[in-house]
Amino acid sequence: MPLSVVILAAGQGKRMKSDLPKVLQPLAGRPLLKHVIDTARELEATDVHVVYGHGGERVREMLGRDNVAWALQAEQLGTGHAVQQAMPGVPDDHLVLVLYGDVPLVQSSTLRRLLDAAATGDALAILSVRMRDPTGYGRIVRDRAGNVARIVEHKDANQKERAIDEVNTGLMAASARRLREWLGRLRNDNAQGEYYLTDVVVMAARAGLKVNAVLAEREDEVLGVNDKVQLAEVEAVYRRRRARELMLQGVTLVDPDRFDARGPVHVGHDVYIDVNVLLEGTVRIGNRVRIGPNVVVRNCDIGDDVEILPNCVFDGAKIGARAIVGPFARLRPDAVLGDEVHVGNFVEIKKAELKRGAKANHLTYLGDATIGARVNVGAGTITCNYDGANKWHTEIGEGAFIGSGTMLVAPVTVGPEATIGAGSTITRDAPDGKLTLERSKQTTVDGWQRPVKKQPKG
Numbered sequence: 305m306p307l308s309v310v311i312l313a314a315g316q317g318k319r320m321k322s323d324l325p326k327v328l329q330p331l332a333g334r335p336l337l338k339h340v341i342d343t344a345r346e347l348e349a350t351d352v353h354v355v356y357g358h359g360g361e362r363v364r365e366m367l368g369r370d371n372v373a374w375a376l377q378a379e380q381l382g383t384g385h386a387v388q389q390a391m392p393g394v395p396d397d398h399l400v401l402v403l404y405g406d407v408p409l410v411q412s413s414t415l416r417r418l419l420d421a422a423a424t425g426d427a428l429a430i431l432s433v434r435m436r437d438p439t440g441y442g443r444i445v446r447d448r449a450g451n452v453a454r455i456v457e458h459k460d461a462n463q464k465e466r467a468i469d470e471v472n473t474g475l476m477a478a479s480a481r482r483l484r485e486w487l488g489r490l491r492n493d494n495a496q497g498e499y500y501l502t503d504v505v506v507m508a509a510r511a512g513l514k515v516n517a518v519l520a521e522r523e524d525e526v527l528g529v530n531d532k533v534q535l536a537e538v539e540a541v542y543r544r545r546r547a548r549e550l551m552l553q554g555v556t557l558v559d560p561d562r563f564d565a566r567g568p569v570h571v572g573h574d575v576y577i578d579v580n581v582l583l584e585g586t587v588r589i590g591n592r593v594r595i596g597p598n599v600v601v602r603n604c605d606i607g608d609d610v611e612i613l614p615n616c617v618f619d620g621a622k623i624g625a626r627a628i629v630g631p632f633a634r635l636r637p638d639a640v641l642g643d644e645v646h647v648g649n650f651v652e653i654k655k656a657e658l659k660r661g662a663k664a665n666h667l668t669y670l671g672d673a674t675i676g677a678r679v680n681v682g683a684g685t686i687t688c689n690y691d692g693a694n695k696w697h698t699e700i701g702e703g704a705f706i707g708s709g710t711m712l713v714a715p716v717t718v719g720p721e722a723t724i725g726a727g728s729t730i731t732r733d734a735p736d737g738k739l740t741l742e743r744s745k746q747t748t749v750d751g752w753q754r755p756v757k758k759q760p761k762g
């Protein structure tokens with residue numbers, strides 16, 4: 305059966321105490337709702353509907369690029385009413401899966417089990433979980449034969465019902481045709497005066513339909529986020545999940561609790577990652593790479609046998625095999641390091657290529673530049689790439705030697721095997737194989753005296 309996913313995201317999230325709508329709060333750097341949409345995509349849904357309300361325009365703005373159908377719920381009259389807002393866009397012959405925008409960690413494998421339970425024999429399937437402390441949740445009430453009879457909300461439940469530890473996660477699946485009919489019959493005569501989605505359970509049971517409760521394996525997969533404490537909890541669950549995945553792929557994590565992978569990571573074998581490393585965006589890491597402590601890597605491609613020393617920040621860089629980078633190096637977008645390149649402390653590289661074996665080991669800025677193979681860039685060298693209005697290119701031929709403290713005023717070219725004397729400001733092209741330098745004459749002033757400190761008065 306084709307699948308329509310309906311994501312409920314109209315709640316305000318007052319307890320977040322934030323101007324940002326709840327479903328836009330970040331988990332691993334992405335809005336909560338984005339995690340749920342991405343999970344829906346893994347299920348290959350025909351269409352994904354998001355029911356929005358509070359902060360609606362901001363939600364649509366931030367997630368507008370995702371190809372979803374938006375359904376406005378102007379007033380929050382309950383979860384049943386919320387699903388109803390999306391139903392006009394859902395064809396009768398679809399299976400409907402209801403997800404919550406604030407339950408971000410549910411996995412597609414669990415949802416597949418839920419869908420299977422709904423597809424077999426035209427049943428209603430609900431995702432339940434056992435909770436150590438079920439307070440606040442809807443309880444799953446079963447009849448003597450053990451079949452699900454109804455769900456009772458905490459606020460509507462009696463003592464006996466409150467003792468039930470199997471709770472409703474809120475996620476459910478049913479045929480669109482059935483669901484539409486049940487939703488049309490919902491009433492709001494309950495403790496909260498809301499149209500409860502959960503009341504479809506008793507309707508299904510009364511109609512003689514099977515209600516399948518699929519038990520989620522772990523409580524932490526169905527955690528809901530209502531405040532910043534729970535937001536940090538789901539972040540921790542996510543962190544551990546990602547760390548575990550990578551360790552099972554053979555990565556050594558010195559401390560999985562001090563490691564964050566927030567986007568897709570592709571790793572080779574025998575990768576070693578020290579503490580406080582953060583990987584963001586898409587990161588590719590080759591074989592036998594070692595990453596030292598306190599390193600942030602975003603959207604990078606790291607070759608085999610690379611060694612990253614502590615305290616580096618990389619964004620949008622490509623690093624060739626056997627390169628050694630850091631400590632304290634910064635690679636900005638379009639930094640391309642060839643094989644065996646060395647980049648040392650306090651070196652910043654932006655939109656510049658360093659070819660095989662080139663070295664820039666200390667205190668240097670290389671931007672908008674091509675640095676040939678085996679070039680040695682001395683300490684304190686700067687490519688002066690910006691004239692206040694435009695950016696200009698610096699070209700350094702292979703085997704050149706740039707003395708310490710050189711200012712390369714772009715556009716400028718240094719030929720292959722050229723040598724630049726330390727302290728030069730190079731404004732014109734320097735020829736191949738020769739020594740070029742620019743220095744004012746050194747003078748010594750006779751009779752000059754150091755200033756002395758004035759004595760305080762009185």
Ligand code: UD1
Pocket residue numbers: 312313314315316355377379380381382383384385386404405406440441442443455457471472473474499500501502528
């Ligand atoms: C709901 C379930 C409860 C379950 C619990 C799990 C009902 C009646 N109860 O209760 O059985 O144990 O979730 O967390 O369904 N929303 C809207 N529009 C509305 C109301 C809610 O979009 O009018 C959205 C919220 O943004 C949220 C989700 O639906 O993402 C759940 O709403 P919430 O008010 O938290 O439901 P609970 O009372 O917690």
Ligand code: MG
Pocket residue numbers: 528
């Ligand atoms: Mg809730």
